[in-house]
Amino acid sequence: DTGVSQDPRHKITKRGQNVTFRCDPISEHNRLYWYRQTLGQGPEFLTYFQNEAQLEKSRLLSDRFSAERPKGSFSTLEIQRTEQGDSAMYLCASSLLGTTYEQYFGPGTRLTVT
């Protein structure tokens, strides 16, 4: 069990640029979640997948955000035309359907938009 991994760990970008983050879940986990955490706050739910299907999206996920999980394994989160308000830690988590649904988190990707 290698845990959830995320890449990159840090990203600095200029306003208006596009960025893409990757998440690799625990290998047998079929559910994958994205959360956003701003400084001094708890994580906020963005979206989740069951296998390759995206089943729920938060209202926080504006049209500039898109997430995919094409083969039901790794996932990508893309932000287009980044804004300073997008600066945050982006956390990925995974869980196994049919268990007690505890979610295991990756180390996160810290995005800074200048």
Next chain:
Amino acid sequence: AQSVTQLGSHVSVSEGALVLLRCNYSSSVPPYLFWYVQYPNQGLQLLLKYTSAATLVKGINGFEAEFKKSETSFHLTKPSAHMSDAAEYFCAVSGGKGAQKLVFGQGTRLTINP
């Protein structure tokens, strides 16, 4: 819908003293409840979980929590604080079996004084 309130954004205790971190929840369905710990610039690590079995739940690193339905509380305790316990702690709720997202509180920063 679910929500979590963590009372006290900062808690400071002496090494060896009792740790008590407070969490109250609101849920329209029987909840699952979780405590996570976050060290600086890292993801979240699961400390313990309540999933409708025993109301007193024991977790890692000597922490435990008690689910009290009448008080809608799930407070986290540890009999004797250690310097390594200094971190941010998050309480989270999900809508029970089959639920997807976690709803987090704003977190409590625990400081341990030597």
